[in-house]
Amino acid sequence: MAEKKEIKIGLLGCGQIGTGLIQLLQRQSKFIEKRTGLRLKICRVLVRDPVKSRQGGINRKLLTTNAENILRNQEIDIVVEVLGGVTAPRRLILDALKSGKHVVTANKAVLAEHGPEIMQMAYHCRKQVHYEASVCAGIPIIRSIREGLLANKIDLLMGILNGTTNYILTRMAEQGQSFAEALKEAQQKGFAEPDPALDISGMDTAHKLAILSTLTFGTRLRIKDIYVEGISQIDLEDIKNAEEFGLVVKLLAIGRLVDNKLDLRVHPTMIPKTHPLASVRQEFNAVYLHGDAVGPMMFTGKGAGPLPTASALLSDIIDLASSLSANRQDILTIENIYWGNKKIVPISRTKSEYYLRFPIIDKPGIIGKITTTLGRYGISLSGATARLAPERFGLGHVRVITRDALESDIRRAISEINRFHIMRGKAVAIRIED
Ligand code: NDP
Ligand code: HSE
Secondary structure (H helix, E strand, O other): OOOOEEEEEEEEOOOHHHHHHHHHHHHHHHHHHHHHOEEEEEEEEEOOOOOOOOOOOOOHHHEEOOOHHHHOOOOOOEEEEOOOOOHHHHHHHHHHHHOOOEEEEOOHHHHHHHHHHHHHHHHHHOOOEEOHHHOOOOOOHHHHHHHHOOOOOEEEEEEEOOHHHHHHHHHHHHHOOOHHHHHHHHHHOOOOOOOOHHHHOOHHHHHHHHHHHHHHHOOOOOHHHOEEOOOOOOOHHHHHHHHHOOEEEEEEEEEEEEOOEEEEEEEEEEEEOOOHHHHOOOOEEEEEEEEOOOEEEEEEEEOOOHHHHHHHHHHHHHHHHHHHHOOOOOOOOHHHHOOOOOOEOOHHHOEEEEEEEEEEEOOOOHHHHHHHHHHHOOOOEEEEEEEEOOOOOOEEEEEEEEOOEEHHHHHHHHHHHOOOOOEOOOOEEEEEOO
């Protein structure tokens, strides 16, 4: 049995996730002490509004609106940051490290935007930064890549990394729910970001892809290295069409080594119903990866919500507390983190199969006109069909599935077709992965 030790925690933020952490710690503290000998104690909690009503039996005496009460408190060993946003968390994390505290965070935005600066500061201050909760909430994916798969060169990483958008797409496909209704539910269940535009726009997924790709490919990334498209353009029409073609629409993050360069992107993607990621529903996330020794592998679990996130935060806290209790210094050098130096493939040079939908006014010869134009840009097809729109007489959609095509060719062809008089809206293009 390890020596008993009390580790004191300062919590920055007490919203969905901070409250979840307090509740989980209350529930498991005896169990954790029995298993590890560690007593974990939250000493102060930073909030904006100290009089707001809060769930979960929080001791109001712990609340403070002054971060200095945590950062300058000599007794606090670990600062847990669950504020949301970037500016204040960046400053507080850097200040916490400078004040001699170790840091645990669930904040992917701050890590994706300021990871190198934070890691440099942690190294300089000889402190640890843990961030398991920042990607896929309950799935221990960071630890798995960083420790369990160290013997592998990973060449592909493909995942559903956002619970909110996966929940919305599942509800639209299975219940025929509207986008707005499904988003509201995801917010009520505590899956969405404080600013849900981050979920919908694909940026939250991009932040997580940046974190996973840094670990997997060892490359220092800027968020603009990742091509990002969100799900706001996804229509029930496309979800139904996908179903007809034996496909499912998912918001995928893809990190892939192509000729020793990195292809990094986030976009709605159609995948076959038989693909392992197709059955990942609701707020569940999954990461599918391929290592040269281990082969293909998939991790899945709840990717959003207070308790799954608290599970990851608490395991980071226990890990960190154990190393402090054992007087272990698990300090990473910058070279340990950024060991690769890959160039990025621009999106225009990437290739993919595509589902294309052209909303049209029904006239004879339309399919021919569209497919001939695609052919002029070197785009081969594996199928093209037209369907009349049920809602209004004389309107329809031409639906096309392409073979592998260069992104720049697809864009040029679509831009030409969008100018045709028979078009009654913009073409929709969704990449297909198998
Ligand atoms: P909430 O908006 O619910 O909570 C934020 C908390 O931080 C609130 O308690 C708020 O105070 C406090 N706060 C925010 N800014 C300040 C500030 N400048 N000074 C003092 N207090 C501040 O956010 P969530 O709990 O949903 O998210 C927190 C973090 O966890 C985010 O980074 C998010 O990306 C991440 N995360 C979320 C997951 C999820 O499933 N929702 C999963 C994984 C990570 P007050 O209560 O007074 O308003
Ligand atoms: N808003 C995020 C999501 C929370 O829906 O996945 C988990 O990081």
